[in-house]
Amino acid sequence: MTILGKMQILADSAQFDLCDYVNKQKNSEVNLPGIYNASSNGCEIPLFKTLMTNKCKNDCKYCINECKRNFTRMELSPREIAKVFLNYYDSNLVNGLFLSSGVGNTIDQTMENLIETIRILRKEYGYQDYIHLKIIPGASKDSIKRAMSLSDRISMNIEAATKDGLYELSSTKDYNKDILKRIKWINDLSKRDSSLAPSGQTTQLVIGANDETDEEILKRMESLYNKFDLRRTYFSAFTPVEGTELENRIGESTERTAQLYHADALLSEYNFKKNEIVFNENGQLSLSEDPKILAAQEMNIFPVEINSAPYIELIRVPGIGTKSAKKIINIRKKMPFKKLSDLKKIGVVTKRAEPYIKIEGKYQTTFQ
Ligand code: SF4
Known part of the structure; x- marks a missing residue:
């Protein structure tokens, strides 16, 4: 088989690692395997x-490559x-590499193969x-450090929100030892040497392959964001x-992962606590309502005064993002805001924001 033929199979095998919300196959005019668009800023x-x-x-x-599945294997x-x-x-088809691997032989050998690939690229x-390298669960500290020294970003997939949740999905990975402990190592190494994987670490969960609730998932994410400098989380709909053993399980909706992305951003970018996020009695997010609006409806801080509210309150207003909150604070130091249209000009979604704000003491609208 040609290298391109092998590439097609390996790129297809990487599909368990694609995040529906952020990665899309590149446009069809380039019909080559392995090209994906990643979203960034x-x-x-x-x-x-x-x-x-x-x-x-x-x-x-849940994985196409799991050991018991019968299909063409290659490397x-x-x-x-x-x-x-x-x-x-x-050929200007891609701007960077995202490299991962199944655990073909041993964890150590797999890590060495990954590291050798990026060593050849960098040194030879x-x-x-850009290089993003996926760290293999259970990898040694030494191999993680060497991988980080050659990568811009690295990631370790946690796959599930809880130890029991992962155990339902895999009998061969230890949640605490193989995964969480390694995420801590990565964090410690980064703190000691900022040249190691300077774009930081990320993680990924498979959503809907077990019965974990959105509340359990976001509880885990809150804990990871608080303890480690995790740049972001990817949610992959099962x-x-x-x-595979889960071939008859119903696939997860991308509406659910989209809502998880919104709620996760509240934790990681907007300093929300998990307890501020609204879940239904089953621990799930609403599939139709914006988690930020639902959270705002439960808070007793509104309406906030645009000309004096602290940053932490401004970013809790639906329609005000982190960038527009910073702009509000900079502009109001020089001149107070007088009307809604001034906010619109700097990127505030005023239709969403108006029930939650006052400008110079004046309510902009009443609560619905
Ligand atoms: S470790 Fe698990 S998720 Fe990764 S390739 Fe192997 S079976 Fe798939």
Whole structure:
């Protein structure tokens, strides 16, 4: 089989790692495997995303590559991956690499293959652009440190919100030891040396492969954001894969993951506490209402005065984001706001914000 043929299979095998909300296959005019658009700060960045091997000794029940599934297994060597990637990069098809792997032989050997690939790129070919490397659960501290020294960003998938939740999905990964302990190591290494993976670490959960609630998921995320400098979380909606133990489980809706993204941003960017987020009696977010508006309806701080409210209150107003809150604070130091249209000009979504604010003491509207 050609390298391109192998690439197609490995890129397809990386699908368990795609986040429905942020990654989309690149436009069809480029019909090459492994190209995905990642979203970052509102921009789409084409990345080459692949596994080194789809062989895996783990038994994650939602995953296309789980060890009991019967399908074509293969691997590419570090040099083959490096060369294919550079072909894409030099042809301006992608701006960076997102490299991951099944656990083909041992965890140590898999980590060495990943590290060797990016070492070849950085040290032999002088590649300086973006690399995101997925750390294998259970990896040694030494290999994590070396991977971080060659990567811009690294990630360790937690997959589930709780130890029991992961145990339902995999009998071969230990939640505390193989995953949470490694996330802590990554955080400690970053704090000691800021040149290691300077774009920080992220994580990912599979949503809907077990019965964990949104409340359990966001409780875990709050704890991780508080303890570690986690840059962001990706939520991947579970999709049943033929030939896996969960092939008959109903797939998860992208509406749910979209709401989790909104609520997660309240924790990670807006300093909300999990207890401020509104869940139904089953611990789930509303699928139709904005979590920020639902939270605001339960708070007793509104309406806040635009010309004096502290940042922490401004960002709790629906329609005011972190950027517009900072602009409000800068502008009002020089000149107080007089009317709604002034807020609209700086990016406030005034239709959403007006029930929750006063301007120079005047209510803008009444609560619904
Ligand atoms: S470790 Fe689990 S999720 Fe990752 S490739 Fe192997 S079976 Fe799939």
